[in-house]
Amino acid sequence: MTWFSPAMRALIIKELLSILRDPKSRILLIVPPLAQLVVFSFAATLELTRADIAVYNQDNGAWSRLCVERVAHAGFVHQMYPVYSEKAIRQLIATRQVMAAIVIPNTASSDEAAGRSVQLQIILDGRRANSNQILLGYLTEILASLNAEPVNASPTISDLAVTRHWFNPNLIYQWFVVPGVGGILVTFITLLLTALSIARERELGTFDQLLVSPCTPGEMIVAKMVPALLIGMVLGILMTGAAMFLFRVPFVGSYAGLLFSMLLYILSVNGIGLMLSALCNTQQQAILGTFTLVVPSVLMSGFATPVENMPAFLQWVDQANPLKYYLIILQGSFLKDLPAAVVWANDWPLLVIAVITLTTATVFVRGRLQ
Amino acid sequence: MNPDHQTEQPPAIEITAVSKHFGTTVALQAISAQVKYGHLTGIVGPDGAGKTTLLRLLAALLTPDNGQILVAGYDSVTAPEQIHAVTGYMPQRFGLYEDLSVLENLNLYAQLRAVPPGEQAALFERLLSFTSLGPFTDRLAGRLSGGMKQKLGLACALMGKPKVLLLDEPGVGVDPVSRQELWRMVQALTTEGMAVIWSTAYLDEAERCESVILLNHGQIAYDGAPSILTKRLQGRCFRLSGFATDRRQLLMHALDLPSVCDGAIQGDSLRVVLRAGHDLAELNQFTQSNAAQIEPIAPRFEDAFIDLLGGGSGGRSALAERFDMIQDLACSPVECHDLTCQFGSFVATDHVTFTIRQGEIFGLLGPNGAGKSTTFRMLCGLLKPTSGEARVMDIDLRHAGSAAKRQIGYMAQKFSLYGLLSVKQNLQFFAGAYGLNTALQRTRIDEMVELFQLSPYLNAEPESLPLGTRQRLALACALMHRPAVLFLDEPTSGVDPLTRREFWTHINGLVRKGVTILVTTHFMEEAEYCDRVALMLQAKVIALDTPDALKRSAVTAEVPDPTMEQAFIHLIQTAQSPQQPV
Numbered sequence: 001m002t003w004f005s006p007a008m009r010a011l012i013i014k015e016l017l018s019i020l021r022d023p024k025s026r027i028l029l030i031v032p033p034l035a036q037l038v039v040f041s042f043a044a045t046l047e048l049t050r051a052d053i054a055v056y057n058q059d060n061g062a063w064s065r066l067c068v069e070r071v072a073h074a075g076f077v078h079q080m081y082p083v084y085s086e087k088a089i090r091q092l093i094a095t096r097q098v099m100a101a102i103v104i105p106n107t108a109s110s111d112e113a114a115g116r117s118v119q120l121q122i123i124l125d126g127r128r129a130n131s132n133q134i135l136l137g138y139l140t141e142i143l144a145s146l147n148a149e150p151v152n153a154s155p156t157i158s159d160l161a162v163t164r165h166w167f168n169p170n171l172i173y174q175w176f177v178v179p180g181v182g183g184i185l186v187t188f189i190t191l192l193l194t195a196l197s198i199a200r201e202r203e204l205g206t207f208d209q210l211l212v213s214p215c216t217p218g219e220m221i222v223a224k225m226v227p228a229l230l231i232g233m234v235l236g237i238l239m240t241g242a243a244m245f246l247f248r249v250p251f252v253g254s255y256a257g258l259l260f261s262m263l264l265y266i267l268s269v270n271g272i273g274l275m276l277s278a279l280c281n282t283q284q285q286a287i288l289g290t291f292t293l294v295v296p297s298v299l300m301s302g303f304a305t306p307v308e309n310m311p312a313f314l315q316w317v318d319q320a321n322p323l324k325y326y327l328i329i330l331q332g333s334f335l336k337d338l339p340a341a342v343v344w345a346n347d348w349p350l351l352v353i354a355v356i357t358l359t360t361a362t363v364f365v366r367g368r369l370q
Numbered sequence: 371m372n373p374d375h376q377t378e379q380p381p382a383i384e385i386t387a388v389s390k391h392f393g394t395t396v397a398l399q400a401i402s403a404q405v406k407y408g409h410l411t412g413i414v415g416p417d418g419a420g421k422t423t424l425l426r427l428l429a430a431l432l433t434p435d436n437g438q439i440l441v442a443g444y445d446s447v448t449a450p451e452q453i454h455a456v457t458g459y460m461p462q463r464f465g466l467y468e469d470l471s472v473l474e475n476l477n478l479y480a481q482l483r484a485v486p487p488g489e490q491a492a493l494f495e496r497l498l499s500f501t502s503l504g505p506f507t508d509r510l511a512g513r514l515s516g517g518m519k520q521k522l523g524l525a526c527a528l529m530g531k532p533k534v535l536l537l538d539e540p541g542v543g544v545d546p547v548s549r550q551e552l553w554r555m556v557q558a559l560t561t562e563g564m565a566v567i568w569s570t571a572y573l574d575e576a577e578r579c580e581s582v583i584l585l586n587h588g589q590i591a592y593d594g595a596p597s598i599l600t601k602r603l604q605g606r607c608f609r610l611s612g613f614a615t616d617r618r619q620l621l622m623h624a625l626d627l628p629s630v631c632d633g634a635i636q637g638d639s640l641r642v643v644l645r646a647g648h649d650l651a652e653l654n655q656f657t658q659s660n661a662a663q664i665e666p667i668a669p670r671f672e673d674a675f676i677d678l679l680g681g682g683s684g685g686r687s688a689l690a691e692r693f694d695m696i697q698d699l700a701c702s703p704v705e706c707h708d709l710t711c712q713f714g715s716f717v718a719t720d721h722v723t724f725t726i727r728q729g730e731i732f733g734l735l736g737p738n739g740a741g742k743s744t745t746f747r748m749l750c751g752l753l754k755p756t757s758g759e760a761r762v763m764d765i766d767l768r769h770a771g772s773a774a775k776r777q778i779g780y781m782a783q784k785f786s787l788y789g790l791l792s793v794k795q796n797l798q799f800f801a802g803a804y805g806l807n808t809a810l811q812r813t814r815i816d817e818m819v820e821l822f823q824l825s826p827y828l829n830a831e832p833e834s835l836p837l838g839t840r841q842r843l844a845l846a847c848a849l850m851h852r853p854a855v856l857f858l859d860e861p862t863s864g865v866d867p868l869t870r871r872e873f874w875t876h877i878n879g880l881v882r883k884g885v886t887i888l889v890t891t892h893f894m895e896e897a898e899y900c901d902r903v904a905l906m907l908q909a910k911v912i913a914l915d916t917p918d919a920l921k922r923s924a925v926t927a928e929v930p931d932p933t934m935e936q937a938f939i940h941l942i943q944t945a946q947s948p949q950q951p952v
Contacts, residue, residue, distance in 0.1 A: 005805065006801075006802045006803075006805050006806060006807055006808070006811070007772070007802060007803050007804070007805050009802055010798065010799050010800075010801070010802020010803045011799075011802075011803065013795075013798070013799065013802070014788065014791065014795070014799045014803075017790065017791050017795055018788065018790040018791060021790060021791065021792075021795075022790070204789065205782065206786070206787075206788055208747075208750075208752050208780075208782065209780060209782070209786055210803075211751070211752055212750050212751065212752065212767075212775065212778060212780040212857075213775060213780075213800075213803045213804060214771075214772035214773070214775040214776045214803070214804060214805055215772070215803055216772060
């Protein structure tokens with residue numbers, strides 16, 4: 001394989017033209033991913049802002065009224081429903097009108113006045129496990145602070161710990177979500193571009209023409225990689241820029257480190273895409289294959305759920321998931337100044353994946369010759 | 371048929387000034403025609419002439435932009451349901467479900483056509499015996515041969531006892547023997563009074579129709595009985611034989627004569643058609659100076675079509691003239707020994723052996739599924755043989771390096787070009803892919819653009835070009851690197867006869883420069899251009915000889931001068947007869 005032989009040049013130009021010649025497809029490659037970044041970043045919210053809560057206040061003392069007041073004015077609460085029976089609570093929760101109910105026993109105010117600890121009941125809708133965990137956290141925090149408040153100058157309760165969140169002190173969820181979503185979108189576009197490339201030629205019949213020509217499988221793979229690499233890099237940089245300037249996520253890491261890792265990451269995704277493409281006979285197969293690969297790789301990447309919580313076997317499988325390494329670098333580069341050694345520790349697996357998959361893709365194409 | 375009865379009956383189909391556009395493409399332009407009951411009417415024309423559009427209009431699947439279509443008295447715009455009820459439509463792309471058996475397909479169509487359950491058994495029996503598919507009712511439709519698929523398609527189209535039967539290219543992918551059976555079936559239907567429309571790109575099929583609507587570029591070039599059109603050429607068709615000169619060179623000179631409209635190679639002889647209004651004087655002189663014999667022969671429908679289009683464009687190939695003479699090769703350019711390819715238990719190519727000499731046109735002929743594509747692909751190095759070997763320029767193309775592959779040209783007419791690239795970008799890609807340096811790329815591209823008159827199309831996409839131009843572009847892309855061996859896979863299917871003539875003029879010119887050609891085709895007439903033909907059937911080569919020798923072997927008392935097609939049918943029947951119960 002010679003670099004920039006006439007054949008190599010012709011192949012690269014052909015690949016670039018077949019993706020970029022049509023102005024519509026040019027726009028389709030850049031605009032929807034950016035739009036998706038914006039939409040997903042707001043949609044994939046981990047915050048709770050509009051909760052409806054039922055209150056069954058059996059007490060009516062000063063403290064209990066203060067308590068209801070506090071909850072009602074909290075930022076995450078949308079509306080409070082006063083109820084007067086257990087049955088009413090059951091109904092409101094069953095019909096999903098409220099996410100939770102607070103039951104204040106008739107001894108609450110007097111217990112508080114006497115300096116005893118108050119026992120409240122919080123009933124949650126178990127069907128909405130995730131948001132309820134967040135809601136419970138919020139409520140406990142408010143109620144604890146009330147209990148701690150020296151209404152009667154009671155000295156019995158004191159604050160034991162103050163929570164500090166490093167790297168994202170205000171827990172702005174977008175700081176965490178946006179870089180990750182950007183990375184996932186880049187994955188999807190580059191994987192799809194490469195997965196379609198050989199399958200398209202095979203479906204349309206031009207692949208035979210290519211195999212009969214003097215172009216070598218290595219040249220074909222390199223040529224097919226170039227446009228996806230180019231578009232992936234442009235998109236990756238745009239996503240990073242959007243995160244920094246649109247969502248104001250602080251970027252404290254190294255630009256060079258991130259760019260280098262991005263290049264390795266896209267190469268590894270290209271390799272997987274081309275390997276898949278070499279096996280597919282039609283574009284439909286390639287698209288289905290892309291979905292089959294993207295969904296587990298996102299779910300297992302640590303984007304939504306920590307990798308450490310997965311069973312050992314899956315963690316072992318996850319070693320082959322390039323997105324896992326890239327997300328560590330990506331999120332690390334944004335929020336914490338990830339040390340170069342850690343970046344490299346996640347870079348070399350990407351390099352290994354890229355080398356293996358690209359070689360396999362070349363072998364598959366050559367295999368098709370025989 | 372009773373002629374008096376026919377004149378009383380209103381026409382089965384009446385087309386009045388119908389036009390149809392798709393975007394800026396004009397598919398049909400102000401077409402008017404009539405189709406009679408009890409007649410077999412051919413809609414004939416090259417690909418892209420508007421045949422399928424017309425058929426879909428008649429089936430009330432499309433509505434015309436202008437004009438009116440009446441089918442069995444119903445207007446296609448206001449009464450499409452009634453038209454669907456009285457017509458049977460067999461689309462080109464096979465309307466059957468490949469995963470259902472023959473009987474399940476019939477059941478499905480019976481239900482779609484709302485055949486009363488009581489009548490179903492009798493109808494099935496009649497259709498199965500009519501199509502002789504009775505023994506295969508349990509076989510999956512996808513596993514039927516091309517001919518049997520078409521018969522099943524026909525049975526399904528006949529389900530609703532239609533008055534009008536529309537068949538879109540039923541002859542495609544069907545071997546000549548099955549094609550004859552289809553003709554017989556359709557003729558039986560017309561004698562019952564059904565109006566049958568048979569669309570085709572094969573001009574030889576047109577001759578069998580009682581009436582023909584000849585389409586070209588969306589317009590009717592001729593409407594009437596084919597024999598009347600052919601008769602115009604009476605006395606203008608001749609066979610030249612017995613000459614000593616190279617027949618390709620002689621054809622080139624003959625086509626350059628001002629009085630010659632068309633000419634083609636026919637085995638060892640030439641077939642020449644005079645232009646209207648010219649006498650034989652020039653041709654007689656030409657015959658004498660080449661010590662040949664001349665005799666009049668019967669005209670064919672294709673001659674008439676070419677005459678309608680104004681005749682061919684001379685016999686010189688400017689393309690071939692630019693080629694340098696290829697030196698004698700030390701080895702045979704293409705050879706294969708016991709080439710076998712097996713897919714599972716299915717043998718696609720079974721111990722095929724032949725050697726192609728330098729400067730020879732070698733034809734691979736056979737019905738679809740006979741194994742000619744598989745053989746072709748193994749020779750090109752696209753498919754791994756199960757056993758045996760294929761060598762091109764004494765190397766196995768599967769392991770060949772770039773240098774060796776640069777000596778090969780490859781053109782599959784349907785799939786050669788990149789649709790996403792413009793004409794110019796396609797040329798640039800192929801010039802580069804075959805390793806031409808920048809300066810040489812520019813000269814060769816300019817040369818091809820000039821020779822094939824591509825300059826108006828340089829920025830267009832190949833798909834938007836007329837089929838003939840697309841085919842020229844594909845040939846240009848395959849030849850820019852001046853290959854010594856050229857592989858052609860059905861290079862001229864669907865193109866109009868003039869483009870086909872031009873194509874063969876180039877090929878004849880290239881062969882005279884020492885280029886070796888391997889061509890697959892299902893046009894019998896194209897087989898005549900070959901020096902030798904390998905006829906394939908059921909994975910085996912059943913005959914391999916010169917076209918004339920093949921024809922001679924098929925001479926019988928009834929057919930003293932068989933055509934290539936008759937020879938083909940004879941050879942297939944002879945090859946099959948030991949297995950078939952008599």
